[in-house]
Amino acid sequence: MKTSHAWGGLLNEMNPSIKGLTVILGVILLSLAFDPVTVSISLIYVLSVTALFGRISWRRWLLLFVPFFIMAIGYFWTAALFPRSDLPQDSPLIFSWGPLKMTEAGFSLALSLALRTLMFSALSLMFVLTTEPVKFMFSLMQQCKLPPKLAYGILAGFRFLPLFREELRIMQQAHRMRGIWREKRNIRSMLHAFKRYSIPLLASAIRKSERVAVAMVSRGFTGGKRDFYCQLKIRPRDWMFMGIVLSGIALGYAVSFALGTLTWYGGQL
């Protein structure tokens, strides 16, 4: 499904480094909030920004979001049932079962933790689904001064990925042809199976890397200063976009403050 607005692809065309920085700043800012209101307002805001400005496949979005939803449930019940001991003890009880008690204060704190997980994955999905890997590396090289030696080294390694998959498949078939199956479902045989695949895979990765390095050096790659065919620049609208996202988080804080529900990270160690 694709959105058909005129500005539907703005997120996709944004400078990857600035987009990444925006997400990191957003995560750090929201790490300070410990109440459900701030986090849920920001969550709704980020979701609408993604929907308005991003051209993404919502099917993939959901597919990637669901595991984090499960994780959020896990965070919720641990934080609700095993809260910090210095929470206000007079807060009304919602539910109790044997020694386990859930108070209102504990419930809202747990809810904020669970929402935080969802919030972080929504922010990250905004980045991941609208950024091309190669452009991200180019932007890191051009905007963040990542050394070209390192950047092209990483890209070379990244290109091995489909080869590894192919090799793994061949290894599996070879093992089956010779009649080797996973013997038993205990730790020992699992470790053995792990070794049977990982060592040959890593060995061939190292051989391939050495060959690629020789090929790159012999073609004159020095890793020194260079110019680029594909140039990525930072435009004013990249900063504007950063402002849009971060002000949404500020809005969350402001609304929560106005409602009197804002809970800061108060140096609780």
Add this chain to the structure above:
Amino acid sequence: MASWKLRDIIVLSSLSVVFAVVYLIFLQVGNVLVGFMGPMGYEVIFGIWFIVSVIAAYILRKPGAALLSETIAGTIEVLIGNVTGPILILSAFIQGLGAEAAFAAVRYRYYNTPVLMGAGVGAAVFSFAWGYFQSGFAALSTGLVLAMFIVRVISGAVIAGLLGKWISDALARTGVLRSFPIGKAAAQAAHQKQSSVKL
């Protein structure tokens, strides 16, 4: 960066690519475990996320290998679509720093089992401090946080330290690492053993 040969960098990043995939698989395992056990689900297997630091540093034996490999693995995870997003690069950097600290503490002279386990512990301690802030562990009871910390340290020492050493040694035995410091060290050790037998 100047002291790094292109070969070392590419070997480092292809190791990181392999382990980025492993990390991604374990993230899914972790998410399911967290659903059942709460945050403790991650702690049990947390050591796996430090393993590339130990392996890269043990093979290449260069200052910066632990930090770089972990950071690259984090970057590659983002490139292949880890939903944790760009913040993961920062988390990986912090974990790498913890592992690097252990190697720096012995001035990059020793790469034996205690040091490799120490690197796993270092990564565990650093990542826990960061996780405390990022995941809001402050909202959990002190006893649970302490238990999580202990489990993560053990996981770092055993999964990253011991399993990492085991994988590297097995890899060295195949002969592909002959031209790397780990292979040279093994050859030297074998030579010394042989000459002492002659005596």
